[in-house]
Amino acid sequence: MKKGVFALKTILSVDNLQKSYKDVKALKGLSFDVQEKEVFCLLGPNGAGKTTTINILAGILGADSGKMAYRGKPLGKNLQHFKRNLGVVPQELAIYEEITAYENVRFFGSLYGIKGEPLKQRIRTALSRVGLLEVQHRKPRTFSGGMKRRLNIACGVVHEPELIIFDEPTVGIDPQSRKYILDYIKSLKDDGITVVYTSHYMEEVEEIATRIVIVDHGRLIAEGTKESLQATIGDTDRYTVETEDGVKLNEDRFLALDGVTRVEEGEAGLGFLVERDKDVLPDLVEELSRQHVRIRSLEKERANLERVFLHLTGHSLRG
Amino acid sequence: MLPIIRRDLLNLLINPALLLYNTLFPFLLIVVLGAINRDLYDSEVITAHDYYTVAILVFMALNISIIATNSFMERSVKRPNLRIGYAPVAEWKLYVSKVLATFLFCMGSILLVSAVVARIYGVGFGGAYFAFLALLAALAMLASTIGVAFCCLLRDEESANKILALVNLFLALLGGVFFHPRTIGETFAAASAFSPVRWVMQASMRAIHDNDYAMVLPAVVIMLALGGVFLLICRRTFRLEDYL
Secondary structure, eight states: OOOOSSSSOEEEEEEEEEEEETTEEEEEEEEEEEETTOEEEEEOOTTSSHHHHHHHHTTSSOOSEEEEEETTEETTTTHHHHHHTEEEEOSSOOSOTTSOHHHHHHHHHHTTTOOHHHHHHHHHHHHHHTTOGGGTTSOGGGSOHHHHHHHHHHHHHTTOOSEEEEESTTTTOOHHHHHHHHHHHHHHHHTTOEEEEEESOHHHHHHHOSEEEEEETTEEEEEEOHHHHHHTTOSEEEEEEEEOTTOOOOHHHHHTSTTEEEEEEETTEEEEEEETTOOOHHHHHHHHHHTTOOEEEEEEEOSOHHHHHHHHHSSOTTO | OHHHHHHHHHHHHTOHHHHHHHTHHHHHHHHHHHHHTGGGSOTTTOOHHHHHHHHHHHHHHHHHHHHHHHHHHOHHHHHHHHHHHHSSOOHHHHHHHHHHHHHHHHHHHHHHHHHHHHHHHOOOGGGOHHHHHHHHHHHHHHHHHHHHHHHHHHSOHHHHHHHHHHHHHHHHHHTTSSSOGGGTOHHHHHHGGGOHHHHHHHHHHHHHHHOOOTTHHHHHHHHHHHHHHHHHHHHHHOOGGGGO
């Protein structure tokens, strides 16, 4: 297994994980290492195999083959020890709607053998960190979607694990709650907690990740820091031009423009990769006009993970 | 496992529909069936309310299988149950806790209903109340394991409930809960020998009215053994991923 990018200890290793659902191969030999104290993000579109991976790691789902190790020890025999040190925040709400937020957190905390005053203290900490301490005696059925999500987090972290898995915790919630959750994850990083975070929102991943693994169709596509991944598409900006159908271009004339490095033609329109911060717009528009291309819209994008994903897979993250 | 049993039991107790289904519904059945069939029973030996209290409490213990499926895999508890699976808790505790919580819920309901009926109609169970309770407890335990095992096999609470509702009704008819099986035919009456409901009904009636306890222990032992078989089925078929 590969050494991590950082000189930290590997807390979790996944090697050649495979899983099929009937005829559909959800994971096709996925391998990665998670280092201590990092925010490790699994980025990929829906159906990429992220949740399957998480469910296998959490001991809910069995893998067809592959190895997993926690602190160098195989997970099989050490599963209960691993679970004791693992917090899971699933994508779907896993809380009781008919008992109070406090009772929810207390119950799930008690499953880890924590009792009495230490449990009370941890419940207060967990609820306070997700901003629900003041509504701790209210039932979740009276909460907004975002508050329920935050309670879902408190229930998963009350036992103060050293590794926490978040499976798309911000899907379908309001921007305020999303910010709360992302800030919370950043604070975990500051506290030295290891986080495994799955998402198909590249903006979130860019914001919080220490290291990123891009997955698609159950395979690892790329791995690295945000910067190293962005470097794979070069230090470029991209102009996306939406045009009428059936445009025929003379690509060479665009490539002859100072700063234009690549021309892409796709269903979404035309793409022009240009050297970063090079002001090519006037020349580009003039050349488009010269080639009788009618511009419907024009957009400039910086190098980001969405573009990395597009570059590596040929399709969009949200596709 | 105690915190899980306590949580499961509380979940059942705070569900008004289940609570009414296990207390008010059987009580009303006893009241109505007892009133309708009042003339069919000799009030000197056995009243209609005596008979239907026993019969409906047996039916109640049998029907607890449907509550067990609820406790185990109903939509609102499915995800929290999955979260229990994230904790360092042995998998068997997940289904055994549901069996035990449902069993306790059922026995509490039975005690309540029988106390109310005894108070209102003077049903005394012929001094064999504890033998009767033992039979009901064994049946409730069996029914709870059946409910959970059906969920494990079918991997779905709704399908399990639909099938169990029919199975329970069939067993109740076979067991002579509402009327004697011979009313339907001799073949049906002969088949009733295989219904645990029939065993409980016969053992209860003999204990209560004839002071004959010979059938009580065998019936209890057989039902508990069958319960053990269904627990083994749970062990073989339960998969945490069914909560996904």
